[in-house]
Amino acid sequence: MDYISLKNFVNNLNNKYVSTRVIGKSALGKNLYGVFFMFNDSNNWAVVTAGIHAREYLSTELVVKQITDLVDYVNSVKTLPDFNICFVPTVNPDGADIVIKGIKYLSADLQQKLININKSTNFTLYKANANGVDLNNNFNANWNNKFTKTHEPSSQGFYGYVPESESEVQALKNLTLNLNPFITISYHLKGEEIYFDFFQNAKEYLRDKQMAEVFASSTGYTIKPTQHISSGGYKDWCVTLGIPALTIELGEDKFSHPYPASQIKNIYNKNKDLLNCLIKCYNIYNSYKDR
Numbered sequence: 001m002d003y004i005s006l007k008n009f010v011n012n013l014n015n016k017y018v019s020t021r022v023i024g025k026s027a028l029g030k031n032l033y034g035v036f037f038m039f040n041d042s043n044n045w046a047v048v049t050a051g052i053h054a055r056e057y058l059s060t061e062l063v064v065k066q067i068t069d070l071v072d073y074v075n076s077v078k079t080l081p082d083f084n085i086c087f088v089p090t091v092n093p094d095g096a097d098i099v100i101k102g103i104k105y106l107s108a109d110l111q112q113k114l115i116n117i118n119k120s121t122n123f124t125l126y127k128a129n130a131n132g133v134d135l136n137n138n139f140n141a142n143w144n145n146k147f148t149k150t151h152e153p154s155s156q157g158f159y160g161y162v163p164e165s166e167s168e169v170q171a172l173k174n175l176t177l178n179l180n181p182f183i184t185i186s187y188h189l190k191g192e193e194i195y196f197d198f199f200q201n202a203k204e205y206l207r208d209k210q211m212a213e214v215f216a217s218s219t220g221y222t223i224k225p226t227q228h229i230s231s232g233g234y235k236d237w238c239v240t241l242g243i244p245a246l247t248i249e250l251g252e253d254k255f256s257h258p259y260p261a262s263q264i265k266n267i268y269n270k271n272k273d274l275l276n277c278l279i280k281c282y283n284i285y286n287s288y289k290d291r
């Protein structure tokens with residue numbers, strides 16, 4: 001979903017529990033939108049993000065469907081969730097537009113800068129933001145470790161010159177520190193896998209693994225250990241704060257990028273039960289508080 005479509009979507013949301021707020025700006029000055037379902041102002045929060053990697057913009061389509069479903073749900077039930085939910089449908093709107101629309105609409109200078117970063121005029125596989133920084137390597141958690149191989153602005157894998165250099169990362173960091181969520185979910189594409197580990201202590205490891213299992217059983221996806229190869233990810237950073245955090249890789253691995261848009265149906269069908277998964281995870285979170 002491109003930026004204008006997303007902007008129209010979030011600005012047309014109309015429900016007494018839902019508010020849209022700008023949580024920060026992208027490198028090129030686009031709004032980063034947060035969609036807040038606030039059922040009670042004393043509730044704990046869940047945070048759901050998508051689209052941090054440009055070419056994975058189908059994850060934004062999923063979150064838009066999940067938001068639509070949740071609006072319908074709260075309009076039709078009497079018992080509301082006992083936690084609040086904040087969605088960030090895309091963390092990287094510049095990147096998504098570069099992949100979806102190409103660069104022809106940008107200034108000549110910016111076009112040349114992006115071609116230099118991408119080393120190609122074909123942007124369909126681009127993952128980074130408009131500065132050539134891979135936002136999911138820019139968080140301050142085992143940043144620039146031995147597995148990072150890209151040491152200059154690039155279409156993917158460059159961690160930035162300093163941790164949290166990028167405005168998109170700062171926005172997500174500030175949002176997370178403000179809400180102090182009981183879980184964060186980050187949708188990526190592809191592989192039908194779930195990652196949760198990042199050097200937790202024994203108790204938090206068991207808690208977070210149980211939450212990963214909730215999503216694994218709902219989606220049919222496979223849990224994979226990644227902590228020893230992960231660097232500077234949002235999930236990684238959340239875990240260092242003691243926040244359970246799941247990276248969910250949507251979409252069957254057999255399809256290549258650019259990922260076929262027709263797969264959104266399949267992705268949605270496996271991930272439409274978000275609310276029930278969050279309810280179960282909140283119960284797990286609370287059950288571990290007193291241990």
Ligand SMILES: [Zn+2]
Nearest residue numbers: 053056188189
């Ligand atoms: Zn990704």
